[in-house]
Amino acid sequence: MRIMGRPRALVAVVAGAFLLAGCGSGPSQVNTAAIVDGQRTTIDQVQNLLDRAVQEQPYARQLAAKHKLDLVGREIVRQQVLHAVLAKAAKKEGVAADQGAITEALQHDPLAGPVPASVSQDETAGVTQLVWRLRDHREAVTDQYLEQALAVKTLPTLSVNFDYTSIGAPTSESQAPTVDAKTARSEAFAKAEEYAKNPNAIRAELQAGAQGNVGQQAPALSSPEDAATVLFGVPANTAIAFQPNPSSAPTWWVAAVVRQRTTDKQVATDQVQQPTSGQLSAIGVRMLQPYLGEVQYKINPRYGVWDSVGMNLAPSSAELAGVVAPVHGGAPAQQ
Structure with missing residues (x-):
């Protein structure tokens, strides 16, 4: 990431x-x-x-x-x-x-x-x-x-603040993680579901030595690649699990709670990257996520099920690209 x-x-x-x-x-x-x-x-x-x-x-x-x-x-x-x-x-x-x-x-x-x-x-x-x-x-x-x-x-006004933990992340020595892809996925899904019930569980895990951070501020301008992920598409008070780089790091998952999503003011940052054409298209698709609820759609299961993390159709509910779950008792902020 x-x-x-x-x-x-x-x-x-x-x-x-x-x-x-x-x-x-x-x-x-x-x-x-x-x-x-x-x-x-x-x-x-x-x-x-x-x-x-x-x-x-x-x-x-x-x-x-x-x-x-x-x-x-x-x-x-x-x-x-x-x-x-x-x-x-x-x-x-x-x-x-x-x-x-x-x-x-x-x-x-x-x-x-x-x-x-x-x-x-x-x-x-x-x-x-x-x-x-x-x-x-x-x-x-x-x-x-x-x-x-x-x-x-x-892009100029999009920013998120989130807490997160990593599962199966690449090590500083660039060695393959000990956890396998199936186990990493299962752990990430379980963590996201746990965070949805208890969003403060992340802090306890970090204090116990888990990899991650609290209060991470991420302007979309600083990383167009990340801006195309589910991290930037969900409202505040949402627990998520997703893979930052599924092709190059298949065991690396992030489980997070998005605390704030801001789209109404210019983001102040000196870390700006010029997005490529492909990145702009991917970000544009991600920016549709908040509007999915405004369209009525029904899909024949032979074509799969809608996957909000992938903004795509997954072959089945067992093959979703991640988790999106509202935090229990948290009122999602307007996007």
């Missing part, structure tokens, strides 16, 4: 940046994949998109050969949910897309060709870009623009 960065000036890179971008129970209707704010998508419609992807996109054929087209189906449903949430968030935040810039971008449509090989090296990014190409391109590009514009607006 990085919460301090090299001093740099934040640059508003949203204009044209999209060109560089490398819940409830299942619906009752038969053949329904998802219902989002009354808009129904059928399983047949998702399958038709999958068939089209395999026909048009070499990357989809690679996924099909590996029996991974389920990733594409989940991403189709995920982007439908995010599109609906984004529309409401952008309206409330006063963020609008520059349609002139989008029209100009579409004259050399960045989504017209196959998924670039460089992007497909990252499976998550590759699947995301694949589904962009299956959607209406103006809508997909507009969503990317709005996500990044939302991030640019929010």
Whole structure:
């Protein structure tokens, strides 16, 4: 986890940046994949998109050969949910897309060709870009623009204060931790649930020698990478468990209580990092988390369950990327 960065000036890179971008129970209707704010998508419609992807996109054929087209189906449903949430968030935040810039971008449509090989090296990014190409391109590009514009607006005023403990963290000697990934996950989930019941338990654990800190202040400007995590998306008085770097440190989990989340005043910090285009998009998606409750959605279990920590669909409730739980007796602050 990085919460301090090299001093740099934040640059508003949203204009044209999209060109560089490398819940409830299942619906009752038969053949329904998802219902989002009354808009129904059928399983047949998702399958038709999958068939089209395999026909048009070499990357989809690679996924099909590996029996991974389920990733594409989940991403189709995920982007439908995010599109609906984004529309409401952008309206409330006063963020609008520059349609002139989008029209100009579409004259050399960045989504017209196959998924670039460089992007497909990252499976998550590759699947995301694949589904962009299956959607209406103006809508997909507009969503990317709005996500990044939302991030640019929010970054200068976003800050969180939290207490945390680490489980299975990399050691100072860079040695592999003794705890295995399954045990670390189980411990992190248990700690988050414990902190939700007793948020002061963290301090007792730290006094007993646990790794972590109390009263950690983290401006989003100081680490755009961290700003895309669940730590910056939940309200005050929320217990969480998540992996800061799941790919490079699979046993490292953080269990925390977010004490304060501030979005209404300029953050004073001399530790500023310029976010990349990809980081802006990820932060923009994270900034949608507070607005998820404003969209009515039901997802067929065959496509998974909504995962607030991952802002994604998990294959099942047993495979969630973490925990988000309100602190018992704590009134969440307005975000």
